[in-house]
Amino acid sequence: MAKSDNFFERTYEVARLIPYGRIxxxxxxxxxxxAARSARMVGWAMNNSSGKDVPAxxxxxxxxxxxxxxxxxxxxxxxxxxxxxGIEVIDNQIQDFDTLFWDPTQEL
DNA sequence: GGCGTGACTTGAA
DNA sequence: ATTCAAGCCACGC
Numbered sequence: 001m002a003k004s005d006n007f008f009e010r011t012y013e014v015a016r017l018i019p020y021g022r023i024x025x026x027x028x029x030x031x032x033x034x035a036a037r038s039a040r041m042v043g044w045a046m047n048n049s050s051g052k053d054v055p056a057x058x059x060x061x062x063x064x065x066x067x068x069x070x071x072x073x074x075x076x077x078x079x080x081x082x083x084x085x086g087i088e089v090i091d092n093q094i095q096d097f098d099t100l101f102w103d104p105t106q107e108l
Numbered sequence: 109g110g111c112g113t114g115a116c117t118t119g120a121a
Numbered sequence: 122a123t124t125c126a127a128g129c130c131a132c133g134c
Contacts, residue, residue, distance in 0.1 A: 007130090027117050030129090036117075038129045043115030045131095061116060068115035 007033060011045040014104050015054045021086045022102035023058045023094060032104040043068065057081040064097030 014029050026039040035041065046056045046068060057078040061067045069078035069092060079089045088095035 025117090026115070030116080035129075038131095039116035040114060040128095041116095041130050046115055047132095056115075059115080062118090066115095071115055 007035070007041060008045040008048060011042050012049055012052060012054045015046075015049070015056065015059055017104065017108075018055060018058045018102055021100070023060055023064070023082070023087065023097070023100050024102045024104065025060060025062050025064075027062055028101075028103050028105065029059070032108070047071065055081075058085075060094060060097075064094035064101075066092040066094070 010033050011029055014024075014032060018024055026042040027036060030036050030039040030042045033042075042059070046054065046059060049056055056068060057066075057072070059068070066078050066082070066089065069075070072078045074080075079092065082089045082094065087100055094100065
């Protein structure tokens with residue numbers, strides 16, 4: 001067991017650290033973990049986060065698009081969650097993304 | 109054990 | 122400015 005789920009665990013941890021009403025990108029987390037080129041693994045980790053307390057809906061791609069919404073239960077569930085937090089989302093794209101962007105390497 | 113895919117990003121043409 | 126391509130690591134079959 002065990003094994004270094006460090007990467008995954010760390011991803012979940014950072015995702016949980018995302019403040020309410022804020023969002024971040026896969027690359028930002030990956031970069032924080034030291035794998036800026038491995039943003040895909042972050043997404044893969046999120047896939048494994050199914051059933052965890054990881055607010056994957058707060059994690060979007062670099063453009064602020066809800067790329068992973070397709071992986072959620074519903075079709076607009078992810079958008080609903082974001083809007084529920086005060087984030088304006090239109091057409092799977094987050095508005096004021098630049099303002100709501102939360103960078104762990106910058107904030108932490 | 110090998111090949112392909114995947115919730116992405118960055119860089120170069 | 123936009124479009125194309127490559128890179129990264131892990132998991133599934």
